[in-house]
Amino acid sequence: MKSDEGTRVVWDAGDISRALTRIAHQIIEANAGAEGLALLGIRTRGVPLARRLGTIISEASGVDVPVGELDITMYRDDLRRNPTRAVGRTQIPGRIDDRVVVLVDDVLNSGRTVVSSLEAIKDIGRPRAVRLAVLVDRGHRELPVQADHVGKDLPTSSDERVTVRLAEIDGEDAVTITRGLGA
Amino acid sequence: MHHLLSAADLSLGQATAILDVAEEMHDVQSRPIKKLPTLRGKTIINMFFEDSTRTRTSFEIAGKWMSADTINISAKGSSVSKGESMRDTMLTLDSMGVDCFVIRHPSSGAVAQASGWVRASVVNAGDGRHEHPTQALLDAYTMRRHFRATGDGEFAGKKIAIVGDLLHSRVVRSNVLLQRTLGGEVVLVGPPTLLPTGVETWGCPVTHDFDEVIGEADIVMMLRVQRERMSGGFFPTAREYAEGYGLTPERLARMKDAAAIFHPGPMNRGVEISSQAADAAASRVLDQVSAGVAVRMSVLYHLLGGEGEK
Numbered sequence: 008m009k010s011d012e013g014t015r016v017v018w019d020a021g022d023i024s025r026a027l028t029r030i031a032h033q034i035i036e037a038n039a040g041a042e043g044l045a046l047l048g049i050r051t052r053g054v055p056l057a058r059r060l061g062t063i064i065s066e067a068s069g070v071d072v073p074v075g076e077l078d079i080t081m082y083r084d085d086l087r088r089n090p091t092r093a094v095g096r097t098q099i100p101g102r103i104d105d106r107v108v109v110l111v112d113d114v115l116n117s118g119r120t121v122v123s124s125l126e127a128i129k130d131i132g133r134p135r136a137v138r139l140a141v142l143v144d145r146g147h148r149e150l151p152v153q154a155d156h157v158g159k160d161l162p163t164s165s166d167e168r169v170t171v172r173l174a175e176i177d178g179e180d181a182v183t184i185t186r187g188l189g190a
Numbered sequence: 191m192h193h194l195l196s197a198a199d200l201s202l203g204q205a206t207a208i209l210d211v212a213e214e215m216h217d218v219q220s221r222p223i224k225k226l227p228t229l230r231g232k233t234i235i236n237m238f239f240e241d242s243t244r245t246r247t248s249f250e251i252a253g254k255w256m257s258a259d260t261i262n263i264s265a266k267g268s269s270v271s272k273g274e275s276m277r278d279t280m281l282t283l284d285s286m287g288v289d290c291f292v293i294r295h296p297s298s299g300a301v302a303q304a305s306g307w308v309r310a311s312v313v314n315a316g317d318g319r320h321e322h323p324t325q326a327l328l329d330a331y332t333m334r335r336h337f338r339a340t341g342d343g344e345f346a347g348k349k350i351a352i353v354g355d356l357l358h359s360r361v362v363r364s365n366v367l368l369q370r371t372l373g374g375e376v377v378l379v380g381p382p383t384l385l386p387t388g389v390e391t392w393g394c395p396v397t398h399d400f401d402e403v404i405g406e407a408d409i410v411m412m413l414r415v416q417r418e419r420m421s422g423g424f425f426p427t428a429r430e431y432a433e434g435y436g437l438t439p440e441r442l443a444r445m446k447d448a449a450a451i452f453h454p455g456p457m458n459r460g461v462e463i464s465s466q467a468a469d470a471a472a473s474r475v476l477d478q479v480s481a482g483v484a485v486r487m488s489v490l491y492h493l494l495g496g497e498g499e500k
Contacts, residue, residue: 078214081228081256081491091496094211130223 013186020180026158030140031063033156041068049112050078050095055175057111073100082123108134113171115141118152145169193312195302197323197368209331212488229258232289232494236262239295249292252486284308311493326364328485332478340448345374351403353379354413354462357386361454383424404441411452412437412463428461437467450474
C-alpha cells in the first residue's frame, strides 16, 4: 500500500496480537471451555484471523478447535449490482451441527457480510449457536448486527476507509485508516 | 459475458473461471441443502427443439439450485406446434421479462441467430452438428480433475483422442475449440465416411487408425453412434464399426495406466463402447454427468450473476 498523506496506522502487529489473545480467551470464557467450538473465517481476511484464534485457543485450552473458511460470494445481496466475481473456497471442518460456531471477520461495518454469512451457514448445517468475533468495529451499521467479541471499536466518519493488513496475505500486520476514499 | 454460443468465445481466463467456480458448485451438490440464493428472481427458459434428458435436466437443476425460476418449453405442446415461428415465440417470452434462454435446436447456427433477437442471455445447449459448449466445459472440468488426481493437473502435453462419428457430433467441435484455448492436444479418430468437411482446417491431427492412437492417449473420448446413421451407408454393420472404432476389451487393455474413458452419453454398449470399457475403473462417464450440473451452475452464474458488461 502507498503510505500517502491520508493514511495513518492506528494499530501495529503488537496491538493486533494482544487483541487476538484477548478475544481468544473471551471466546473460551463465554463458552465455558473450548469443547464444541468451531471457528469460521469469512474470506478473505477473516480466514487467517480465525486460524490465529484457533491456535491460541488450542494452546490455552488443550482442545483442538476446528477452523474453516466461508466464502459468501454466492450469498451477497449486492451480487447483481457488481460484475461477477471469483468464488472462493468454502471449507467446513466436519459438521457444524450442534456446535457453537464463531464467525470471524476483520472489519465489522454495515453488517451485510454477517447477515449473508448467517444465510450461508443455515444452508450448511444447524449450529447450536453462532457468535461473531471481529478485529475492528468501525460502526456505520445498516442492519441490526452486533459483535460478541471486538478487538477495537474504531469510530470513523463514513468517508474514511479502514484497512486491516495481515502478514499471511499482505506481508505485515497493521490496521490503517485512509481519509477521503469512502467507506 | 452475455451469451455462451460457442466454446471459441471463451478466453483462457473465462474458461478457467468457469471451471474454478464449478469446483465450488460441485461441493454444493454434496450438501444436504442444495440451494444457493445467487440467482433469486432470475427466470431461465429451457427451449428444447430436440429430445434431451441429461442436458435439459441438468440445466433445470442447475438453475433451481441457484434459486432461479426455470421453465421448460419443448416444441411439442407449445405454440411452436401451432406454427408460430421460433423468433415470434422468443420475442413473446423476451417481452415477459425472462433473463436467459437455454436453447437446443436441430439446425446448426440457429442458437447464434436467436441470440440476436432477444435482450436476454442465450446459452447454446446444442445446435445441430455444430456446437455444444457446456458439454465441452464439463468434459474439460472432468479431465482437469482426472489430471489433478493422476499428475500435474495441466492440459498442456495431454493427448485427447476423440473417436467415432465426427461428422454428426457437436461435441467434437466444441471440444476442439475449447482445447485450443486450454492447451490439450486433440487427435481425431474416425472412419473416412464420418469426417466433417474441412476437418483438415481444425488444426488437429486426423487418423483412421484407432489402434495407432489408443496406446498413447491420456483421454479416450468415445462418441455415440446414432442408431439412424447405421442404415445411412456410413459404415457396413454395427459389428464392423465396433471392430474398427469401438473401445473393445482388447483396446481397453492397451490403454495407458492413467488414461481415462469419456463418453457424452447415451452409450450404445457393444457398438462404440464395450460393456467392459463402459464399466471399467478408467471410465469417467458418471463423473461427466455429475460435473454437468456444477458446470452449468457456473455458466449461469457467470452469465446472470452480476451486471457485467451488457
